[in-house]
Amino acid sequence: xxxxxxxxxxxxxxxxxxxxxxxxxxxxxxxxxxxxxxxxxxxxxxxxxxxxxxxxxxxxxxxxxxxxxxxxxxxxxxxxxxxxxxxxxxxxxxxxxxxxxxxxxxxxxxxxxxxxxxxxxxxxxxxxxxxxxxxxxxxxxxxxxxxxxxxxxxxxxxxxxxxxxxxxxxxxxxxxxxxxxxxxxxxxxxxxxxxxxxxxxxxxxxxxxxxxxxxxxxxxxxxxxxxxxxxxxxxxxxxxxxxxxxxxxxxxxxxxxxxxxxxxxxxxxxxxxxxxxxxxxxxxxxxxxxxxxxxxxxxxxxxxxxxxxxxxxxxxxxxxxxxxxxxxxxxxxxxxxxxxxxxxxxxxxxxxxxxxxxxxxxxxxxxxxxxxxxxxxxxxxxxxxxxxxxxxxxxxxxxxxxxxxxxxxxxxxxxxxxxxxxxxxxxxxxxxxxxxxxxxxxxxxxxxxxxxxxxxxxxxxxxxxxxxxxxxxxxxxxxxxxxxxxxxxxxxxxxxxxxxxxxxxxxxxxxxxxxxxxxxxxxxxxxxxxxxxxxxxxxxxxxxxxxxxxxxxxxxxxxxxxxxxxxxxxxxxxxxxxxxxxxxxxxxxxxxxxxxxxxxxxxxxxxxxxxxxxxxxxxxxxxxxxxxxxxxxxxxxxxxxxxxxxxx
Ligand code: BES
Ligand code: ZN
Numbered sequence: 001x002x003x004x005x006x007x008x009x010x011x012x013x014x015x016x017x018x019x020x021x022x023x024x025x026x027x028x029x030x031x032x033x034x035x036x037x038x039x040x041x042x043x044x045x046x047x048x049x050x051x052x053x054x055x056x057x058x059x060x061x062x063x064x065x066x067x068x069x070x071x072x073x074x075x076x077x078x079x080x081x082x083x084x085x086x087x088x089x090x091x092x093x094x095x096x097x098x099x100x101x102x103x104x105x106x107x108x109x110x111x112x113x114x115x116x117x118x119x120x121x122x123x124x125x126x127x128x129x130x131x132x133x134x135x136x137x138x139x140x141x142x143x144x145x146x147x148x149x150x151x152x153x154x155x156x157x158x159x160x161x162x163x164x165x166x167x168x169x170x171x172x173x174x175x176x177x178x179x180x181x182x183x184x185x186x187x188x189x190x191x192x193x194x195x196x197x198x199x200x201x202x203x204x205x206x207x208x209x210x211x212x213x214x215x216x217x218x219x220x221x222x223x224x225x226x227x228x229x230x231x232x233x234x235x236x237x238x239x240x241x242x243x244x245x246x247x248x249x250x251x252x253x254x255x256x257x258x259x260x261x262x263x264x265x266x267x268x269x270x271x272x273x274x275x276x277x278x279x280x281x282x283x284x285x286x287x288x289x290x291x292x293x294x295x296x297x298x299x300x301x302x303x304x305x306x307x308x309x310x311x312x313x314x315x316x317x318x319x320x321x322x323x324x325x326x327x328x329x330x331x332x333x334x335x336x337x338x339x340x341x342x343x344x345x346x347x348x349x350x351x352x353x354x355x356x357x358x359x360x361x362x363x364x365x366x367x368x369x370x371x372x373x374x375x376x377x378x379x380x381x382x383x384x385x386x387x388x389x390x391x392x393x394x395x396x397x398x399x400x401x402x403x404x405x406x407x408x409x410x411x412x413x414x415x416x417x418x419x420x421x422x423x424x425x426x427x428x429x430x431x432x433x434x435x436x437x438x439x440x441x442x443x444x445x446x447x448x449x450x451x452x453x454x455x456x457x458x459x460x461x462x463x464x465x466x467x468x469x470x471x472x473x474x475x476x477x478x479x480x481x482x483x484x485x486x487x488x489x490x491x492x493x494x495x496x497x498x499x500x501x502x503x504x505x506x507x508x509x510x511x512x513x514x515x516x517x518x519x520x521x522x523x524x525x526x527x528x529x530x531x532x533x534x535x536x537x538x539x540x541x542x543x544x545x546x547x548x549x550x551x552x553x554x555x556x557x558x559x560x561x562x563x564x565x566x567x568x569x570x571x572x573x574x575x576x577x578x579x580x581x582x583x584x585x586x587x588x589x590x591x592x593x594x595x596x597x598x599x600x601x602x603x604x605x606x607x608x609x610x611x612x613x614x615x616x617x618x619x620x621x622x623x624x625x626x627x628x629x630x631x632x633x634x635x636x637x638x639x640x641x642x643x644x645x646x647x648x
Pocket of ligand 2: 325329347
């Protein structure tokens, strides 16, 4: 560490007067070669915008849904405070058709730069010298095009009710730039006014506002500042039903009652539990939209209205942990946001941590640990898969580098790692510090950074500052290997989990491994298992593969019988079905290949689709490629691109 007193008087006074200057911070002391020498979060490498010079005070989105042409057209208006003297404003765009730009009501010159394969085309707007006042307004008229990756359009035939067309957006991580010209970085937050003209009902990431007599006008206000990736729209034949005192579920009318049943028992309980762990829910309403099957994620935490895959609606309320997760984002991610996708663990690691705290509060610590065991297995699997390739391996770090080679695609870096390595790290801190002392920090962290975006170094400073007067904790924190925690690839130290609920699953799996035929097994074996226990049972089977020369391919008949005895392919739970196919493929049960192909034609959630295709491709590449070709148009553009890459 450098010696302050050895500095010149001027430098000394300068540094001591600015206590949060990076060179003074705990993070800088612990990670001398990592922390940027400037105040505030690191720059986001995944945006082409010059966001450092502008701060939006509000964003107004006015769009018309052109259903027949499958496009959105209208304008976005930014009210901006300008910092410094920039002569231009650069925004992110991707496949947008830009028509006209007004700066303070006057037409402005603009140009669209060459397309970067990942980051899209920078839109450069000339700011006349006369407009360099602290506040300016920039209005951009534009339309989307069929190439916009954030939007999926469905014909009536592709929907459940077949009555109306449907569209939805998915902006995370860097697809907001294909819905509107944007500061497409999680570092920039703004309130939003959203006005949509549409013949069919529309929902958006804000609170709905009564819009008078015009039945085709849908108005929303988002009064909490949010980053562009949380902007969301969906439209179609939508109806809603209550699932709690401050919650409604939206879906196509024909599915509405099933959706209501799935979520009405748990949603408010989750909100109450989360409010005790953090602090009161700030967004007023918490709604859920259940999307068509091609929605590429399990859930997306769009503010006020979580978007969810229909695979959650299995009739047994066994997938509601996804709702706990998306709700938890209302604090981690939506109020307190990662400044770039390099620090994505701050969003997802914290969210998984909170999700499991909610589960722990409602169902007990054993259930929390059980959920963490499933997560740990996913982490092991990801690390194993990703370690085969050096770039992918670098994405097994907690904090990743997305800058090399002209910039990496955050969608390529996506995996279980930020979720599970992140939540494991927070669980480790909780254990190290003790839950009684850690709980107040959880509240403090979210209060301290709410409405802001931060990097990992600011998190570390906040942690050390919070325990500054507690020597016992400070000593423990100082003893952590921070460089390794944040930047070493691979698995962290495995926590001590309570395996009470997992033990039954382990012992059943071990019986199957040692069995020579299926005569000793019956459906009774799993009668008391919930779907998570089924998942752990199946994962445990898969983990024997390759250990001490063991291979399920030598027990093909046994696995096939197991599938029949436990009716695995007919499970109502997609997590169970997915794990069943993965073990059936390991065992090379050929009769399951076409069934897997059929399943892949019906689900669009990438978590299932990508491993499903990879598995099928490993045993029957022809069938995998044919299935993909046949169903390409069903998948969301993001999913389609990822599977195409996976299948090369
Ligand atoms: N925010 C994510 C989804 C996401 C991440 C979309 C990155 C685009 C880029 C969401 O909160 C999420 O994590 N969903 C999970 C569910 C979960 C319970 C872990 C999913 O989709 O599986
Ligand atoms: Zn999440």
